[in-house]
Amino acid sequence: MPVNRQVTMAVRPVGEPKLTDFGIVDTEAPAPGPGQVLVKTLWLSLDPYMRGRMSEAKSYARSLQPGDVIVGGTVGQVEASNNSAFRPGDIVLGYAGWQGYYVTDGSDLRKIDPADAPIQSHLGALGMPGMTAYTGLLNIGQPKAGETVVVAAATGAVGALVGQIAKIRGARAVGVAGGPEKCKFLIDELGFDAAVDHRDPDMKAKLKAACPDGIDVYFENVGGAVWDAVFPLLNDFARIPLCGLIAHYNDTAVPEGPDRLPGLMRQALTKRLTLRGFIVSDFAADGPAFQRDMSQWIREGRIRYREDIVEGLDKAPEAFIGLLRGKNFGKLLVKVA
Numbered sequence: 001m002p003v004n005r006q007v008t009m010a011v012r013p014v015g016e017p018k019l020t021d022f023g024i025v026d027t028e029a030p031a032p033g034p035g036q037v038l039v040k041t042l043w044l045s046l047d048p049y050m051r052g053r054m055s056e057a058k059s060y061a062r063s064l065q066p067g068d069v070i071v072g073g074t075v076g077q078v079e080a081s082n083n084s085a086f087r088p089g090d091i092v093l094g095y096a097g098w099q100g101y102y103v104t105d106g107s108d109l110r111k112i113d114p115a116d117a118p119i120q121s122h123l124g125a126l127g128m129p130g131m132t133a134y135t136g137l138l139n140i141g142q143p144k145a146g147e148t149v150v151v152a153a154a155t156g157a158v159g160a161l162v163g164q165i166a167k168i169r170g171a172r173a174v175g176v177a178g179g180p181e182k183c184k185f186l187i188d189e190l191g192f193d194a195a196v197d198h199r200d201p202d203m204k205a206k207l208k209a210a211c212p213d214g215i216d217v218y219f220e221n222v223g224g225a226v227w228d229a230v231f232p233l234l235n236d237f238a239r240i241p242l243c244g245l246i247a248h249y250n251d252t253a254v255p256e257g258p259d260r261l262p263g264l265m266r267q268a269l270t271k272r273l274t275l276r277g278f279i280v281s282d283f284a285a286d287g288p289a290f291q292r293d294m295s296q297w298i299r300e301g302r303i304r305y306r307e308d309i310v311e312g313l314d315k316a317p318e319a320f321i322g323l324l325r326g327k328n329f330g331k332l333l334v335k336v337a
Helices: 049-053 119-123 128-141 159-168 180-188 203-210 224-233 261-270 280-299 313-324
Strands: 003-009 022-028 037-045 074-081 091-094 101-104 110-112 148-152 172-177 194-197 215-219 234-242 274-277 307-311 331-335
Touching: 003 313, 037 091, 037 119, 037 313, 074 119, 091 119, 119 331, 128 159, 128 215, 128 234, 128 280, 148 159, 148 224, 159 172, 159 215, 159 280, 172 180, 172 203, 180 194, 194 203, 203 224, 215 224, 224 234, 307 313, 313 331
Parallel strands: 148 172, 148 215, 172 194, 215 234, 234 274, 307 331
Antiparallel strands: 003 022, 037 074, 037 101, 037 331, 074 091, 091 110
């Protein structure tokens, strides 16, 4: 059997993950049993939620334990099959995690037709990040024509799609991203109406100038200083889909400073704000509509996406640490094989 390289959580990270928190383990690839298939991983998705799975804190999913293979969405190829639903050579979307091979009964697999789109796009625009953007924005944000939609981490796998979907719905799209190159990309390549650099010392003033009529929908991916700049600009009845808080994923204690909860609650009351956290699986029933709409928008050129590709499973830990620092530019993927 071939060698199965696995990347594990060797020790639980404290604060920002370090390379020494990860382990590399080589084992023999497993053989499929009755009703099972052996899948070779071709592409691995790296996403911010993985940092939460490394924490002991109670969440919507089980925490990883030291020695566990790190979780993650994958696109792979069936190598051997004892399951009549799959044949060797089939390309499948699954959840193998950070490893080269895995065995499954097939219940977690979905076949992909390589003729429809690049297979790795099913980990980005046509996959979980795309559906996160689609369902969170349309179900919670509910943008209307002429409204202003602001999205944080706007060149990331989710944020880039949020802004473009907002434009399709007739709203103004304002993206917040890190650095002039990313801001230029938002306007020139993705068609956003405005972009603000969160590293700019005048970020608050520039966001206000970009949103002269206030903010009707804020798609939250970050928290931190971006939230501080957005909060005073929220209009009455603004909607806030809470997707992520990447600025706080490495926190080891409550941030110092005054208690701002009373101010948040007062504004939520007086402005009648809607702030709802969500996980993409909350809207699983929207899957067929998402696949239909996103596929059509991509074919028509109304949705564009960028990929940031790293070669080799060994590079996944370093790339993941960079993701948490905002170093990626587009959907971060590992080309495993």
